[in-house]
Amino acid sequence: MARLRSALQQLPELALSLDTVAHPYLKQLAEFSAPMDSMAELLERAIKDNPPVVIRDGGVIADGYNAELDEWRDLANGATAYLDKLEHDERDRHGIDTLKVGYNNVHGFYIQVSRGQSHLVPPHYVRRQTLKNAERYIIPELKEHEDKVLNSKSKALAIEKKLWEELFDLLLPNLEQLQNLASALSQLDVLQNLAERAESLDYCRPTLTEKAGIQIQSGRHPVVEQVMDEPFIANPIALNPERKMLIVTGPNMGGKSTYMRQTALIALMAHIGCYVPAESAEIGSLDRIFTRIGASDDLASGRSTFMVEMTETANILHNATQNSLVLMDEIGRGTSTYDGLSLAWASAEWLATKVGAMTLFATHYFELTEMPNQLPNLANVHLDAVEHGDSIAFMHAVQEGAASKSYGLAVAGLAGVPKAVIKNARQKLTQLEQIGQNPARAESPQVDIANQLSLIPEPSEVEEALAQINPDDLTPRQALEELYRLKQLL
Structure with a gap:
């Protein structure tokens, strides 16, 4: 009272x-x-x-x-x-x-x-x-x-x-x-x-339309821009019937999740009748916003991080429609490389072909950047970064096309991982990249994911030379000569 x-x-x-x-x-x-x-x-x-x-x-x-x-x-x-x-x-x-x-x-x-x-x-x-x-x-x-x-x-x-x-x-x-x-x-x-x-906060009045699509100029994240000390880098986004899915690549901490979340928040704010953090925004009618972002577990119910991730993915694949906005962040992280890459590829393909939802699909699997070459209405975008020696500068700017490389080791270094570990990882990365080279990749109409990442090495010259040597037939002098030859080959 x-x-x-x-x-x-x-x-x-x-x-x-x-x-x-x-x-x-x-x-x-x-x-x-x-x-x-x-x-x-x-x-x-x-x-x-x-x-x-x-x-x-x-x-x-x-x-x-x-x-x-x-x-x-x-x-x-x-x-x-x-x-x-x-x-x-x-x-x-x-x-x-x-x-x-x-x-x-x-x-x-x-x-x-x-x-x-x-x-x-x-x-x-x-x-x-x-x-x-x-x-x-x-x-x-x-x-x-x-x-x-x-x-x-x-x-x-x-x-x-x-x-x-x-x-x-x-x-x-x-x-x-x-x-x-x-x-x-x-x-x-x-x-x-x-x-x-x-x-x-300098928000603009969005335009709501009946036709599907999201067109945002200089979009910003309403929360992140308020808590940052440096100026927030605004980014555009264009989703329409001819460009329904964006494969988003770029380094960790490069701003992929922020870019995806700000798109969803701007769409949500527009739908509740609020001005939005952008220079201009045209938002089509959305029925729902689905997200698969972040790593969390539900151990009390016996569900691992990967199980939670797959449960959320299953919900999206079953319930999203062509009028939905879908955010998929790093699908397939919690299992083996082949399993994770296969699941990410198949999920993206299902969303693109069967569902047709407007989708932002962030991934570190560079193989997925081949999808726009094989399926219609897909495009690659990436968040830029510049590597200088052992350091990395995140540009937080969205560019068209796929990222040129991954910056995982540089980010690990920023996080404080010992330099010896980073050096060892860099050597291992070089070996794996040599192993994974597959010239047939571009010509293959249907990407063979397993072959691209095949870990069975081609025999080197040293190995072929070693295979032809029978130590029991060599004198000590011949053995020494062979050792010098092998050393030279290596």
Whole structure:
């Protein structure tokens, strides 16, 4: 009730703010949130300024609201005027200047006289309590008043609860008006907040269209741009029926996830009627936004990170439609290279051919960048980075085409992995890249993923030479010569 009263007290000021609105819907909200003076006045009269949380012990109904309640309350509070008079009369009658009338929760009302003047106390005073420096007494007149006071507390509480129930009956006819007020205020609150953010954060008004597609110029992430110390690098995105899936490549920490998430957030903000962080945005009608982002497990239910990832992927592949926006980030990380790459390829192909959803598919499997050459309506984009010696600079700028290389080792170095480990990894990477070379890759109409990453090496010259040597047929001198020859070959 106190909060409702507080809200009603703000309405006159709100009415002044809404006085100049021209939009028909805002005018309607202004009508619904018009001042309700009679109800505000009733609650101001009826409810105390700082009422307790519950009515159980009373003290909710304001003084002056009901005369009978005030009367009983005065009694319940000890009717101080009566007690002051009694104290004055008894002090004068018996000549005891230390006499005081008091009350406590344990012994009720009492007359207190100091120990030094207790010999002046008349015989009809009945001792109630002895203290170190005083005696406390009761007299029939005070006992009668005490009974009346204790009775009045329960009477006052009963009247207060009755008045409380009646207050609901007085407010009930205005229930629909209050519900409309609550709805109008909540909408004004949201609209005002969205307007303030659009003005303060330089958002633009998006265009919503019936045709499928997302066209954003200089899009930004609404949260990341606020928490960064450096300027946020804005990026465009174009998704349409001729370009339904983007294969997003680039280094870890290059901004792939941010790019994908900002696209989804801009689409979502546009659909709720909010201005968006971009220079311009044209958003087609979306039925749902699906995401498979981040690594999390559900070990309590016996589901590993990979199982959670696959469950989310399955949900997307079953339920996405051609009007959905799908974000797929690093599918297939939690299993072997062949399994993961195969799953990522097949999932991307299903989304592109069977579902036709607008999709952002981020991956580190460079084999997937071949898909736009084999399937229609796909395109490659990448987030740029520049490597200088052992360091790396992330440009966070989206470029057309596939990334030229992966920067995993550079990122590992940034993270603090020991240099010896990075050096060893670089040597191993060189070996694996040599092993994985497959000249037939470009001509193959259907990419053979297993052959591309075949780990069965071609025999080198040294190995062929070794295979032809029979150590039992060599003299020590011949063996030494062969060793020099092998060394030279290596």
